[in-house]
Amino acid sequence: MFTPKLVSVLKEGYSWKQLQADLTAGTIVGIVALPLAIAFAIASGVTPDKGLVTAVIAGFLISVLGGSRVQIGGPTGAFVPIVYGIVQQYGLDGLIISTFMAGIILIIMGFARFGSVIKYISHSVIVGFTSGIALIIFSSQIKDFFGLKMDKVPTHFHEKWWAYFSHFDSINPWAVAIAVGTIALSLLFTHFKTKIPGSLFAIILSTLAVQLFNLPVDTIVSRFGDIPNSIPAPSIPALDFDTLQNLLKPALTIALLGAIESLLSAVVADAMTGSSHRSNMELVAQGVGNMASALFGGIPATGAIARTATNIKNGGRSPISGMTHAVVLLLIMLFAGQWAKLIPLSCLAGILVVVAYNMSEWHTFKALLKGSRSDVAVLLTTFFLTVVFDLTIAIEVGIMMSVFLFMYNMSKVSGIEQITGPQVEGKESDDPFAITKYKLAKGIEVFEINGALFFGMAHKFKETMGVVERNPKVLILRMRKVSLVDASGINSLREFIKRMQHAKIKIVLSGVQPHVREELDKSGLIDMVGSENVLPHISPAVDRAHAILEETGR
Numbered sequence: 170m171f172t173p174k175l176v177s178v179l180k181e182g183y184s185w186k187q188l189q190a191d192l193t194a195g196t197i198v199g200i201v202a203l204p205l206a207i208a209f210a211i212a213s214g215v216t217p218d219k220g221l222v223t224a225v226i227a228g229f230l231i232s233v234l235g236g237s238r239v240q241i242g243g244p245t246g247a248f249v250p251i252v253y254g255i256v257q258q259y260g261l262d263g264l265i266i267s268t269f270m271a272g273i274i275l276i277i278m279g280f281a282r283f284g285s286v287i288k289y290i291s292h293s294v295i296v297g298f299t300s301g302i303a304l305i306i307f308s309s310q311i312k313d314f315f316g317l318k319m320d321k322v323p324t325h326f327h328e329k330w331w332a333y334f335s336h337f338d339s340i341n342p343w344a345v346a347i348a349v350g351t352i353a354l355s356l357l358f359t360h361f362k363t364k365i366p367g368s369l370f371a372i373i374l375s376t377l378a379v380q381l382f383n384l385p386v387d388t389i390v391s392r393f394g395d396i397p398n399s400i401p402a403p404s405i406p407a408l409d410f411d412t413l414q415n416l417l418k419p420a421l422t423i424a425l426l427g428a429i430e431s432l433l434s435a436v437v438a439d440a441m442t443g444s445s446h447r448s449n450m451e452l453v454a455q456g457v458g459n460m461a462s463a464l465f466g467g468i469p470a471t472g473a474i475a476r477t478a479t480n481i482k483n484g485g486r487s488p489i490s491g492m493t494h495a496v497v498l499l500l501i502m503l504f505a506g507q508w509a510k511l512i513p514l515s516c517l518a519g520i521l522v523v524v525a526y527n528m529s530e531w532h533t534f535k536a537l538l539k540g541s542r543s544d545v546a547v548l549l550t551t552f553f554l555t556v557v558f559d560l561t562i563a564i565e566v567g568i569m570m571s572v573f574l575f576m577y578n579m580s581k582v583s584g585i586e587q588i589t590g591p592q593v594e595g596k597e598s599d600d601p602f603a604i605t606k607y608k609l610a611k612g613i614e615v616f617e618i619n620g621a622l623f624f625g626m627a628h629k630f631k632e633t634m635g636v637v638e639r640n641p642k643v644l645i646l647r648m649r650k651v652s653l654v655d656a657s658g659i660n661s662l663r664e665f666i667k668r669m670q671h672a673k674i675k676i677v678l679s680g681v682q683p684h685v686r687e688e689l690d691k692s693g694l695i696d697m698v699g700s701e702n703v704l705p706h707i708s709p710a711v712d713r714a715h716a717i718l719e720e721t722g723r
Contacts, residue, residue: 171280171450173234175488187486194485195493198241198476200365202228202494203501204372205476205524207389207509208517209244210468212309213252215261217389217509218397218502219468220244225400225499227458227470232491234454236284236447237435241476241491242458246524247430248423248469250305251560255419257324261466262406263416269405269463270413270420271427275456278428284448287428291571293547295429296533298563301555303529306521313518314348316341316386326556343384344515347375351519366479368520375516376508387514396506400499403464422561423459427471431455434472441481475527543574576623585618588647604647604707612642613714619650622658640672642721643714647707649680659692666697675717678703679710 202224210220224243231242255264278284305326311333312322318339323329351371358367379386389396435446451472458470480490501509537548551567588604604615654662669676676698681689686703689695695703702717704710 170282170447171453172447173450173454173488174236174238174447175233178238178487178489183487183489188489190484191487191490192493194480194483195490196497197365197483198480198485198490198494199497199501200369201479202241202243202473202476202498203509204368204512204517204520205473206244206498207512208521208524209246209249211389211393211514211517212246212249212306212521213244213468214256215252215264215468216393219466221396221498221502222400222465223462223467223470225495225502226465226467227462228498229492229495230461231454231458231470231472232488232495234450234457235488235491236450236452236454237438237472238444238446238487239438239442239477239481239485239490240431240435240446240451240472240488241480241494242431242455242470243473243476244468245430245471245473246306246521246528247299247302247426247471249309250302250555251419251422251426252468253309254324254559259416259419263412263419264468265406265463265466266408266412267416267419267423268459268467268469270416271423271469272456272458272460272463274420274424275427275452275459277456278424279449279452279454279456282449283428284432284452287432287448290429290568291544291547293537293544294551294564294567294571295433296530296537297548297551297567298555298560300529300531300534301552301563302560303525304556306528307525310518310521310525313344313387313514314522316344316515341386341515344386344513347378347384347386347513347515348519348522351375351516352523355520355523368523371519372512372516375513376511379513380511384513388510389512389514390510392514394510396502396510398503398506400502401466404466405464418561422564423469424456425564426560427455427459427469428452430474431472434474434477437474438477438481441478442486475524543578547571547574579621579623584620585616588615588617604711607707607711609711610715610718612718613645613711614641614643615645615647617647617650621653621655622648622651622662623653623655641674643675643677643717644669645677645679645707645710645714647679647710648682648685649706651682651685654685654688659688659694662689663692663694663697666694670697675714675721676702677710677714677717680704680706 206220206224207217208220210217210223213220228241228243231240235242252264255267259267308326308329309322311317311329312319315337317333317336318341319332319336323332351368354367354371354374356367358370378384379388431451432448435448435451439445455471462468462470476494480494485491534548537544547567547570550570551563554563554566609615666676678698681703686695702713704713
C-alpha cells in the first residue's frame with residue numbers, strides 16, 4: 170500500500186525500449202507544462218518563476234514517490250482562486266506556510282488511509298466547484314485578454330467584472346488579436362495528430378511578432394521582470410501559533426482540493442492505461458511534493474489531468490516520464506529563461522481561457538441539471554458559492570448538503586411495517602420466507618425493518634412502533650434487510666424493547682446479519698432480548714414465538 174510505483178516498476182523489470190518511450194513522453198510533457206506553469210503562477214497572483222519551481226520540485230517528487238505510474242504533478246488551474254485569495258489576504262509568506270501545512274495534512278491523510286474515502290465525495294459537488302473554478306479562471310484573465318489599462322484587479326467576482334466594465338474603453342486590439350489567435354491555434358491543433366500542442370506554437374508566433382514588430386502589449390518581463398535562472402535556496406518563513414491558527418483553514422482547503430484533484434487524475438489515468446494506482450501512497454507523495462514546493466518558494470501542486478493524459482498518449486508508462494518532465498522544465502528554466510520572459514501576457518490569457526473551457530465540464534453540468542432535484546440543488550449551490558464566496562465554503566456546504574440529502578433519500582427507502590394481520594394478507598406471496606406461509610398462533614405479531622436503521626430513520630421507527638395498539642404476547646422483529654445500524658438506531662431499538670418489556674411483551678429478533686448482530690451485542694441489546702430469542706431466520710423465530718406462548722401458558 171505504501172510502496173511507490175517507481176519501486177514496483179523497477180522490480181518488475183524496466184526495458185530500454187520503455188525508457189526511450191518515457192524519455193520522449195516526459196520531454197513533450199515538459200514542453201507542454203512550460204506555458205501552463207507560468208500562466209497558473211501569474212493567474213494566482215505570484216511571479217512566473219514560482220510556477221516553474223513548483224512544476225520542477227513538486228513534479229519530480231510526486232513522480233518518484235507517487236502511487237501512480239503515469240501521474241504528472243504540478244500547479245493546476247483548480248488552485249488559482251485559492252492561491253490568489255491567500256496571497257491577497259496573507260501575502261506570499263502566508264501562501265508558503267499554508268502550502269507546507271497542506272503537505273503535512275496530505276501525508277497524514279495518506280497514512281490514515283483516507284485515499285479511498287475521498288472517492289465517495291458527491292459527483293455533483295466535484296462538478297459544481299470545478300465549473301465554478303473554471304468561471305473564476307476565465308474571469309481572472311479578462312484584463313490581459315483585452316489588454317485593459319487598469320490597476321490591481323479586485324478579488325471578488327462581482328467587483329472584478331464591475332472594474333472590467335469600467336475600463337473597457339482601454340481595450341488593446343493587439344492584445345485581443347494575440348489572445349484570440351492563441352485560442353484559435355489551441356483549438357485547431359486538437360484536430361491534428363501532433364504531439365506538440367497549439368498553445369506552444371501560439372507562444373512562439375506571438376513572442377516573435379511582439380519582438381519583431383514592437384507591438385504595444387504587456388509581456389512577462391515588462392510586468393514581472395526577469396525569470397530567475399536558478400532554483401532558490403530552501404527556506405521557511407517565521408512561524409508563530411497565531412499565524413498557524415489563521416492559516417489552518419486555507420491549508421485544509423489546499424489539502425482537500427489537492428487530494429481530490431490528484432486522485433481523480435489517477436483514476437482517469439487508470440482508465441486510460443488499464444493499471445491501478447495506490448491512492449494512499451499518492452496522497453503521501455502529494456504531501457511531500459507540496460512541502461518541498463513550499464520550502465523552495467513554490468505554490469501548491471497536485472495531479473494534473475491534462476498533462477497526465479498527454480504523458481499517456483505519448484507513450485509514458487512509468488514514473489520516469491514524470492521525472493523527465495521535471496528535468497526538462499529545470500533545463501528550460503536554467504538556459505532558456507531569457508526567451509521565456511518575452512512571452513506576451515495576452516497569449517497566456519488565451520491559453521488559460523482554453524484551460525477554463527476544458528475545466529468547465531459544461532456537458533456534464535448540463536446533464537446533471539436534468540437529474541434529481543437533490544443533485545441539482547447540490548450542483549448549483551456548490552457552483553454559486555465557489556464563484557461568489559470561496560472554494561472552502563463551497564466544498565463544506567456542498568458535502569454537507571450531499572450528506573443530508575443522502576440521509577433523507579435513505580430514510581425514504583427505509584422503513585418498518587407490520588406484515589401480519591388481514592390488511593396485509595398475501596402481500597409477501599412471492600417471498601419463499603413470507604410470513605403468510607406460516608401458521609401463527611393468536612398473540613403473535615410480526616414487523617419487518619427494511620433498509621438501514623440509522624439516525625435518519627430513528628424517528629420513523631419510533632413513530633411506527635409507537636402505534637402498536639393491539640398488545641401482542643410475542644412480537645417478532647424481522648431484521649433480514651437491515652444492512653446497517655448506528656448509535657441512534659440502537660437507541661431507538663433499546664427504547665422500544667424497554668417499552669415492550671414493560672408491557673410484558675416478549676421480543677424475538679429474526680434474520681439479524683452477523684455484522685449487525687455484532688453491533689447489537691456490543692450495545693447490550695442481545696442480553697436485553699436474550700440470546701435464545703435472536704434467530705437466524707423466520708422459521709426458528711416462529712417456532713421460538715410459539716414456544717414462548719407455551720412457556721408462559723398463554
